[in-house]
Amino acid sequence: MPRPKKFWPMIEASRSEACLAARLYNDPAEARAFEGFVVHMHLAYLYLLHAVFTRDDIDFRYWRRDLPKRLEKVDGEPKRWELARCVAERWPQIDPVRSNIEFFIALRNKIEHRYASRSQLSLQAALGGLAQAHLLNYEEELVAQFGPQTTLATSLRFPVFIGSFTDPGESTLLRLRAALPAQLRTFMAEYHSGLSEEIVNDRRYELRLRLVNELVPRDPDALPVQFTRYDDMTEDQKSAVETLGRKGLVVVREQRRGVINLELMKPNVVVQEVAAELPFIFHRGHFIKAWQKLEVRPPVGSEHPERTDERYCLYDEMHKDYGYTKAFVHKLVRHLKTAKGWREFFGEEPRYKESADGTRGLAAV
Structure with missing residues (x-):
């Protein structure tokens, strides 16, 4: 039996952190759910990118400036790149994925030990789309780099929740968003203002969906939650979707898979x-x-x-x-x-x- 690749424990640790982040986010009894999601997704991305660099023989250790041939060490161990440095190496150009990760790096520095208890629900209400994109981007990077056997699809499930399915629920979520501390609202506004419209409106930066109850007979071969991309809809379908207003998620049934042009190259x-x-x-x-x-x-x-x-x-x-x-x-x-x-x-x-x-x-x- 061949020995496992030396980076494989990093992948397993990364997947564990991502699963824990999702579990905390979806746990209504967890008082610091959003903070936990941010911290553990930070670690998930860090371990994933370290695994990529290890596989590709990229040296991600820091070397001393005064003695360039000697490594910087912390508690006797070589100091390795932090997530911000890893992200800049993996995505050298500014794009939606990089911008999304960098938003959460900056947000972690804002919320850790400062807004932990009183702003959790407000943060989830205001940043749910960014958080969902954060997790989906991680899944896409994980599978693209290390294959379909690493997917989180078999570990994570679409959560059962009430949220904005009712009018009172929607009103409560809007009030929670308005209750964010002024410093956090300022931080979010300043960060978003520094991004281009193309990045801000990209699903990889912030996922915005609407949910539609599917009024068709039960299909034993269909999943309960399936997605249709907006660009794959007919003009009539797009028009109908745009009249639904600004709440929740759009989930429509996708009849065919893998026949798209978005971001593909000739x-x-x-x-x-x-x-x-x-x-x-x-x-x-x-x-x-x-x-x-x-x-x-x-x-x-x-x-x-x-x-x-x-x-x-x-x-x-x-x-x-x-x-x-x-x-x-x-x-x-x-x-x-x-x-x-x-x-x-x-x-x-x-x-x-x-x-x-x-x-x-x-x-x-």
Whole structure:
């Protein structure tokens, strides 16, 4: 039996922290539920990113400035990157996922030991959409990095609750939001004002849903809660949804899965992005060999073109072609960034790019 990867205990610890965060958030008897959610999700993201860096051989330890060849230590152990540094490394460009995590990092510093008891319900009422996006982003990153076997879907359930299902419940939640301390309201307003409209309105930054009771006969093959993306609706459906007002969640039944264009890339874009990250020449032929080797989609002419590895590729039924995810780009770069990795993956020597002065690029062997 092969030895487990050295980063696997980090993944297990990360998943445990995320499950605990969700349990605390959904526990009505927990006096400090929201604070617990923030703290434990902070640890879940930290352990997850440390696992990613360990797998990818990225040194995430701090080195002393006065003695660059010696590590900084805390209680005899090497000091490792905090979450803010990890997030900046994983998402070097500002995007909704990074902005969401950085919001909760800043919020943790605000609420810890300060607003723990008197503002928990108000925080949950005001920041529920941000918290839900925080957890969903974690799940997507976890599965994209380490595969579907790590999903939390088998551990977490859609909670049973009352919330804004009744008019009195909605009124109470609105009053709770208004009861936030002035310092917290100022912090939230200032943070959001520093973000672009594109990020603020992205579901990965804050999830906003409406709930609709499905008035159809029971389907034994359907899940009790299923989602339909707004962009997948017809114009009439969008119009109906927009008239529902500003409360709760929209949950509509999704008839087909995995046939979307959102944030997907065409093959030539994948080739360009991978090539830009490598010191070697990477072209369309390499791209084709890569998806064949990794089996991210069926071969040309397959009777079931939709049977893709959804982490990396999705089939577009309308256009009869495929779109590839950012995770596929990251995976190829991880495999091919060194000459050794290239040889192991393709079974051939890489061809180095040439710089403007005619010298060839550098890569670790």
